[in-house]
Amino acid sequence: MPDLDHSLAAVQQRIALAAQLASRDPRSVTLLAVSKTFPAEDVRAAHAAGQHAFGENYVQEALTKIETLADLRASLEWHFIGPLQSNKSRPVAENFDWVHSVDRLKIAQRLAEQRPAHLPPLNVCLQVNVSGEASKAGVSPAEAAEVAHAIAALPQLRLRGLMSIPEPAETIDAQRVPHRQLRELFEQLRADGLELDTLSMGMSSDLEAAVLEGATIVRVGTAIFGARDYSH
Ligand SMILES: *Cc1c(COP(=O)(O)O)cnc(C)c1O
Secondary structure (H helix, E strand, C coil): CCCHHHHHHHHHHHHHHHHHHCCCCHHHCEEEEECCCCCHHHHHHHHHCCCCEEEECCHHHHHHHHHHCHHHHHHCEEEECCCCCHHHHHHHHHHCCEEEEECCHHHHHHHHHHCCCCCCCEEEEEEECCCCCCCCCCECHHHHHHHHHHHHCCCCEEEEEEECCCCCCCCHHHHHHHHHHHHHHHHHHHHCCCCCCEEECCCCCCHHHHHHCCCCEEEECHHHHCCCCCCC
16 A cells, blocks of 8 residues: 555645646645545545545445445545446445536436435536547537536436546646636536536646646546556
8 A cells, every 4th residue: 555644645735736826725626535446444544644535436346345434434425436327326326425427317317316315415517528538428518508407407416517537638738628628618507507616627647737727626546546456
């Protein structure tokens, strides 16, 4: 396990520097630690180092971790960020605090129906495919407004904002282009009356570009936990 105190502090420092360049309050950017493929013990160690929000991509793996860490549940925030199949939506609606990867109205409708009444509304982001992204998931910018308004009207969900996974790019200027497009779409939707407060964009390799363009949540895995091993 890497020294999580050190790696978390280093990532927070990167966020703070980028925020300073953008004249933003660093506290306006939340670090989501992406713990997929890493064991519950690593999440526990990161939590002990002061980290509270964790992102997971695979339903079964996440459920096992949430269960293992049930003693910490009140001080953990679980965010689902992976592709979501309809037949796996129920445990996500029942166990997570956020879903960033809502990429069609139908999955939002299922999450709304399946979110237990005794829990607060599930926070969701609409995933947008801004410019032929690496992951083909997400609504097109042209259809985003219609889908966002429909999601905002659903019970038991709270539409918080937009999320994207852009194609990797080498330079910070190139990385900023899709982040800027997502932010402009976000601003249009807000001008259009939607009460959005979240731009989920930026990962280990492009978080500075994302913060410069207004990210409020950066989703960081490798820079915190190290390289992932998918072999088991
Ligand atoms: C894995 C993943 C991340 C984290 O990526 P890193 O490059 O390891 O920081 C962020 N967002 C999503 C949607 C992911 O699947």
